Amino acid sequence: MAPAILALQTLADLDLSECAALQSAISRRRNFAPRQEILAEGAALSQPLLMLEGWAYRTHLLADGRRQIIQFLVPGDLIANVDGVSAPASIIALTELNLCAAPAAGSEGSGLARAYAAMRALDERYLFRQITRLGRLSAYERLVDWFCEVHERLARSQSCGGNAMTLPVTQEMMADTLGLTNVHINRTLQALRRDGIIETVGKTVRLLDHGACQAIVGHRVR
Amino acid sequence: MAPAILALQTLADLDLSECAALQSAISRRRNFAPRQEILAEGAALSQPLLMLEGWAYRTHLLADGRRQIIQFLVPGDLIANVDGVSAPASIIALTELNLCAAPAAGSEGSGLARAYAAMRALDERYLFRQITRLGRLSAYERLVDWFCEVHERLARSQSCGGNAMTLPVTQEMMADTLGLTNVHINRTLQALRRDGIIETVGKTVRLLDHGACQAIVGHRVR
DNA sequence: CGTCCTTTTGAAGAGAGTCAAACCCCGTGG
DNA sequence: CCACGGGGTTTGACTCTCTTCAAAAGGACG
Numbered sequence: 223m224a225p226a227i228l229a230l231q232t233l234a235d236l237d238l239s240e241c242a243a244l245q246s247a248i249s250r251r252r253n254f255a256p257r258q259e260i261l262a263e264g265a266a267l268s269q270p271l272l273m274l275e276g277w278a279y280r281t282h283l284l285a286d287g288r289r290q291i292i293q294f295l296v297p298g299d300l301i302a303n304v305d306g307v308s309a310p311a312s313i314i315a316l317t318e319l320n321l322c323a324a325p326a327a328g329s330e331g332s333g334l335a336r337a338y339a340a341m342r343a344l345d346e347r348y349l350f351r352q353i354t355r356l357g358r359l360s361a362y363e364r365l366v367d368w369f370c371e372v373h374e375r376l377a378r379s380q381s382c383g384g385n386a387m388t389l390p391v392t393q394e395m396m397a398d399t400l401g402l403t404n405v406h407i408n409r410t411l412q413a414l415r416r417d418g419i420i421e422t423v424g425k426t427v428r429l430l431d432h433g434a435c436q437a438i439v440g441h442r443v444r
Numbered sequence: 445m446a447p448a449i450l451a452l453q454t455l456a457d458l459d460l461s462e463c464a465a466l467q468s469a470i471s472r473r474r475n476f477a478p479r480q481e482i483l484a485e486g487a488a489l490s491q492p493l494l495m496l497e498g499w500a501y502r503t504h505l506l507a508d509g510r511r512q513i514i515q516f517l518v519p520g521d522l523i524a525n526v527d528g529v530s531a532p533a534s535i536i537a538l539t540e541l542n543l544c545a546a547p548a549a550g551s552e553g554s555g556l557a558r559a560y561a562a563m564r565a566l567d568e569r570y571l572f573r574q575i576t577r578l579g580r581l582s583a584y585e586r587l588v589d590w591f592c593e594v595h596e597r598l599a600r601s602q603s604c605g606g607n608a609m610t611l612p613v614t615q616e617m618m619a620d621t622l623g624l625t626n627v628h629i630n631r632t633l634q635a636l637r638r639d640g641i642i643e644t645v646g647k648t649v650r651l652l653d654h655g656a657c658q659a660i661v662g663h664r665v666r
Numbered sequence: 667c668g669t670c671c672t673t674t675t676g677a678a679g680a681g682a683g684t685c686a687a688a689c690c691c692c693g694t695g696g
Numbered sequence: 697c698c699a700c701g702g703g704g705t706t707t708g709a710c711t712c713t714c715t716t717c718a719a720a721a722g723g724a725c726g
Contacts, residue, residue: 280572282572282576282580284576284580288580289580290575290576290579290580292572292575292576304561304562304564304565305558305561306558306562307561307562307565310565310568310569310572310573311572336527336528339526339527339529340526340528340529342526343526343529343532346524346532346571347532349568349571349572349575350502350504350514350532350533350571351532352575353512353514353571353574353575353578354504354506354512354514356575356578356579356623357512357578357620357621357622357623358504358506358510358511358512358620358623360713361713361714392671392672392673393672393673394672394673398579398580399579400579401578401579401580402714402715403714403715403716404672404673405673405674405675405714405715405716405717406713406714406715408673408674408675409674409675409714412674582681582682583681583682614703614704614705615704615705616704616705624682624683625682625683625684626704626705627682627683627684627685627705627706627707628681628682628683630705630706630707631682631706631707634706667726668725668726669724669725669726670723670724670725671722671723671724672721672722672723672724673720673721673722673723674719674720674721674722675718675719675720675721676717676718676719676720677716677717677718678715678716678717679714679715679716679717680713680714680715680716681712681713681714681715682711682712682713682714683710683711683712683713684709684710684711684712685708685709685710685711686707686708686709687706687707687708688705688706688707688708689704689705689706689707690703690704690705690706691702691703691704691705692701692702692703692704693700693701693702694699694700694701694702695698695699695700695701696697696698696699696700
């Protein structure tokens with residue numbers, strides 16, 4: 223089963239015709255190479271897209287070269303559109319990736335409509351979380367919180383095995399995501415390894431002590 | 445004309461019946477006192493709301509007392525809901541305020557539907573901007589950028605005269621919005637006054653040199 | 667095996683935080 | 697009318713997290 227369908231099914235039950243519509247859309251998927259721009263800032267998008275496989279990221283560039291990565295997009299994520307409104311940030315493929323047009327939701331209360339709505343609500347929740355992370359967490363806490371979030375999102379499409387996940391993300395990109403420098407990311411990762419919070423093998427990160435993560439981040443009141 | 449209607453009209457043309465529906469909703473508005481909670485984090489919201497008058501803010505609290513203000517809500521802003529999904533952050537009235545249920549949009553391409561969609565897109569754009577602000581701007585730049593954004597949003601409902609606007613916001617709240625401390629906000633405001641960027645009289649702020657603001661913030665690539 | 671990207675390390679510096687106290691404004695009540 | 701109180705603002709001195717700059721080391725790949 224495609225990761226994207228798995229992710230949507232965790233949000234609402236999809237009936238057979240909806241799964242068929244998804245499969246049909248998937249059969250008309252588009253492929254992107256790493257570093258390829260999926261959507262330019264300021265461009266219009268004629269239809270919502272659904273991430274199928276691979277990673278992308280949404281980013282803002284400042285004229286002096288500073289970059290802020292707004293969020294990463296993983297399988298199951300939606301790229302919403304509003305007719306006549308231009309994209310507020312560009313989206314760039316991080317890995318080889320596939321996406322397709324998100325099939326129409328049908329009637330208001332349909333499973334697909336509910337799944338889309340839930341996914342959009344989740345998306346907003348993650349944006350709020352990113353704001354809190356940047357505004358009020360220390361570097362150490364930002365990394366832990368971010369790892370937890372990424373794990374949660376990958377788990378939704380079963381794209382990670384247990385507590386281990388493979389992140390196609392350089393330390394410089396983590397820095398641009400978390401509002402830090404690559405140097406400081408590097409040092410903070412060392413601290414996390416030293417403290418037995420994570421274990422890294424190449425690009426694979428294992429969250430060793432999920433309880434400790436919750437404790438660190440978990441002063442976040444639900 | 446109600447500020448909220450003015451704001452929506454800047455986003456899409458509304459026909460007479462839509463204005464009437466808005467007026468009717470406004471006649472059934474609800475009033476909130478300062479500091480009153482409009483929506484608790486984790487609570488469900490049965491219908492979307494429309495801000496009519498006054499200010500509110502959306503906020504996250506951490507268990508150790510740290511606070512992040514996600515965004516301010518001003519007249520014309522929508523508070524979206526998704527059935528069965530709980531609110532990701534609480535909303536609190538900052539001033540005496542009025543809001544009402546957002547009237548149903550009618551058919552897909554109606555003026556009201558387009559206005560709502562455009563407002564939601566704007567909202568997302570401001571969230572992205574807040575992320576970039578927190579992640580990549582200095583304290584000085586954050587304040588300038590934030591003042592520009594607030595001005596733009598108030599102007600939409602004609603809630604500010606020219607370049608002057610009255611912000612019912614303490615320096616401590618600015619700090620919790622911009623990821624800084626109240627002490628540092630205070631010192632940075634002094635720098636802005638010294639540099640002739642802003643002028644303050646009580647809670648009223650005047651943006652003196654809109655060009656300079658654009659230049660400071662304007663390395664933001666459109 | 668050389669090249670390019672990424673990670674790692676060191677030393678020094680700056681921006682923002684912390685703590686504590688004074689000051690100011692403004693509404694309240696004696 | 698003025699002392700009182702309380703939130704908000706301002707100031708000073710000191711600290712610390714994170715940045716900057718530069719260079720070395722590691723790894724993947726043609």
